[in-house]
Amino acid sequence: MSRIDLPGPEILGRQGLAAAAACGVDPATVAGEQSHLSPINGRDLGGVTWSDATTVDDVVTRAEAAFREWRRIPAPGRGAVIKRFGELLTEHKADLATLISIEVGKITSEALGEVQEMIDICDFAVGLSRQLYGTTSVSERPGHRLMETWHPLGVVGVISAFNFPVAVWSWNTAIALVCGDTVIWKPSEQAPLCAWASAALLDRALTESGAPANVSQVVVGGPEIGAALVDHPGVALISATGSSRMGKAVGPRVADRFGRSLLELGGNNAAIITPSADLDLALRGIVFSAAGTAGQRCTTMRRVIAHTSVAQQLTERLVEAYARLPVGNPIAPGTLVGPLVHGKAYDAMAAALAQAATDGGKTVAGGGRVLTDAAPDAFYVEPAIVTMPTQSGIVRTETFGPLLYILTYDDLEQAIALNNDVPQGLSSSIFTRDQAEAEFFVSAEGSDCGIVNVNIGTSGAEIGGAFGGEKATGGGRESGSDSWRAYMRRATNTINYSGELPLAQGVDFTV
Numbered sequence: 001m002s003r004i005d006l007p008g009p010e011i012l013g014r015q016g017l018a019a020a021a022a023c024g025v026d027p028a029t030v031a032g033e034q035s036h037l038s039p040i041n042g043r044d045l046g047g048v049t050w051s052d053a054t055t056v057d058d059v060v061t062r063a064e065a066a067f068r069e070w071r072r073i074p075a076p077g078r079g080a081v082i083k084r085f086g087e088l089l090t091e092h093k094a095d096l097a098t099l100i101s102i103e104v105g106k107i108t109s110e111a112l113g114e115v116q117e118m119i120d121i122c123d124f125a126v127g128l129s130r131q132l133y134g135t136t137s138v139s140e141r142p143g144h145r146l147m148e149t150w151h152p153l154g155v156v157g158v159i160s161a162f163n164f165p166v167a168v169w170s171w172n173t174a175i176a177l178v179c180g181d182t183v184i185w186k187p188s189e190q191a192p193l194c195a196w197a198s199a200a201l202l203d204r205a206l207t208e209s210g211a212p213a214n215v216s217q218v219v220v221g222g223p224e225i226g227a228a229l230v231d232h233p234g235v236a237l238i239s240a241t242g243s244s245r246m247g248k249a250v251g252p253r254v255a256d257r258f259g260r261s262l263l264e265l266g267g268n269n270a271a272i273i274t275p276s277a278d279l280d281l282a283l284r285g286i287v288f289s290a291a292g293t294a295g296q297r298c299t300t301m302r303r304v305i306a307h308t309s310v311a312q313q314l315t316e317r318l319v320e321a322y323a324r325l326p327v328g329n330p331i332a333p334g335t336l337v338g339p340l341v342h343g344k345a346y347d348a349m350a351a352a353l354a355q356a357a358t359d360g361g362k363t364v365a366g367g368g369r370v371l372t373d374a375a376p377d378a379f380y381v382e383p384a385i386v387t388m389p390t391q392s393g394i395v396r397t398e399t400f401g402p403l404l405y406i407l408t409y410d411d412l413e414q415a416i417a418l419n420n421d422v423p424q425g426l427s428s429s430i431f432t433r434d435q436a437e438a439e440f441f442v443s444a445e446g447s448d449c450g451i452v453n454v455n456i457g458t459s460g461a462e463i464g465g466a467f468g469g470e471k472a473t474g475g476g477r478e479s480g481s482d483s484w485r486a487y488m489r490r491a492t493n494t495i496n497y498s499g500e501l502p503l504a505q506g507v508d509f510t511v
C-alpha cells in the first residue's frame with residue numbers, strides 16, 4: 001500500500017526554514033552552498049553552510065574556556081538551565097518534529113516521539129542534577145575514611161547519526177551539562193536544520209540563565225569535522241553514534257591519546273517467539289520494531305527466531321500485516337513507513353535481498369521500491385520479510401532498512417545461541433508466557449545484549465534505562481540509570497583524622 005501525495009521541494013524547504021526560524025535560527029546565517037536533500041522527495045531543500053575542519057581547534061578552545069566557568073556553577077543551577085531547555089522543547093515540539101520529518105523522513109508520530117525523548121531526558125537530567133553522588137567506604141586504618149567524589153570531565157564531543165538526529169544529542173547534552181561539562185556537537189550532515197534549531201533552543205535557555213558563552217556549540221560539516229574532534233586532545237570524551245565500522249575507527253584513535261569514548265554502534269536485534277507467546281502481542285511488537293522508522297533505528301528488529309510450532313502461522317500473519325502498511329509521505333496522516341534516507345540505503349537493502357536469496361532465503365513480503373513515478377529521486381520501499389534456512393553471513397550483517405529475516409528453532413538454548421551468534425549486541429526480546437523461559441533469557445546464560453526485553457519488541461526504549469550494547473555495538477551506555485558517570489571523573493579520597501600516619505597493608509616505614 002503506498003501513498004502518493006508528496007510535497008514539492010520548495011514547499012518542504014519553506015516549511016523547514018519556517019520551523020527552524022520559529023526555534024530561533026536566522027535563515028540568513030545558515031544559507032550556503034552545500035546541497036541538502038530531503039528523503040521525502042530526494043530534492044534539494046536549499047543549500048546550507050558547512051564549517052571547515054580547521055575551525056574545530058578554535059571551537060575546542062572556546063569550549064575549554066567555557067568549561068572552566070561552567071563547572072563552578074553548582075549542579076542544581078546547571079539543572080535549572082536544562083529545565084528551561086525542556087520547557088522550550090515542549091513549546092517547539094511541533095517545529096522540531098517537522099524538521100525531523102523533512103530532513104530524515106520520519107513519520108510525524110515518530111518525529112514527535114523523538115522530541116518527547118528529548119523532553120524526557122531533560123526531566124531526568126534535572127532530577128539528576130541533585131543526585132550526582134559518590135559513595136563512602138570504611139577504611140582499614142583507624143581514624144580514616146574513604147569516599148568518592150565525582151567531578152566534571154571537560155569538553156564532550158557528540159557525533160550523532162541521521163536516524164535520531166536530535167534525541168541522541170539531547171541524551172548526551174542534557175546529562176553532560178548537568179555534570180558540568182561543555183558540549184561540541186557534530187550532527188549528521190543529513191540534518192543540519194534539526195541541529196541548529198535544537199541548539200538555538202538550548203542557547204536560549206543558557207543565555208536566559210546568564211550561563212557563560214560556548215557551553216554548547218555545533219559544528220556542521222563532513223566526516224573531517226568528526227575526525228578533528230576525535231583527534232583533538234582537548235576533547236575529554238567522544239560520544240559517537242553510528243556504524244560499527246565508524247566506531248572501529250573512532251575508538252582506537254581516541255584511546256591513542258588516552259581520551260575516553262562512548263560508542264553506540266550497530267545492532268542486529270532479534271525477537272524469539274516461543275510456543276507459548278501471545279501471537280497478537282508478538283505481531284504488533286514485531287511490526288513496529290521491524291518496519292517502524294523504515295527499519296532505520298539501531299534498535300530495529302532485524303531477525304525473528306520463531307519456534308517451529310508457531311513459525312508458519314506467525315509468518316502468514318506478518319505477511320498479512322505488512323501488506324497493510326501504508327508507505328509514503330511521512331508527513332501525511334496515516335502513513336506508517338516513510339522513505340529510506342538516500343539511494344545508498346536502498347542499494348544496500350537491494351543487495352542484502354539478493355544475497356539472502358543466494359543463501360537460500362525466500363522473500364515472502366515486500367522488498368520492492370515504490371512511488372518511483374511520484375518521487376523518482378526518493379527511495380520508498382515496501383518493508384520486506386525473508387524466511388531463511390540458516391543464519392548466513394548476510395543475516396549476521398546489519399542492513400539499515402526494513403528487512404526482517406525469519407529463522408526457526410526447536411529448543412530455547414538453540415534460539416538463544418542464534419540470538420547471540422551475531423557480531424552486534426544491542427537489543428533483544430523474547431515473547432513468552434512461560435516465566436522460566438523469560439527468566440532464562442534475561443539470565444547470564446541468556447541474551448548477551450545490552451537491552452533484553454520480555455513481551456515487547458527490540459526498539460523504542462525509554463530514556464530512564466541505560467541505553468547501549470555489547471560487542472560490535474561498542475559497549476557504551478547513554479541516557480538513564482547511572483550513565484552519567486561516563487561524563488564525570490571519579491576521585492577516590494582517603495581522609496585521615498587520626499593524628500597518626502598508619503600505612504595501608506601494614507607497611508612499616510619508620511625513620
Ligand code: UN1
Binds near residue numbers: 117241458460
Ligand atoms: C538509535 O536508533 O540510535 O530505543 C536510538 C529506541 C530509541 C532510541 C534509538 N529510543 O528505539
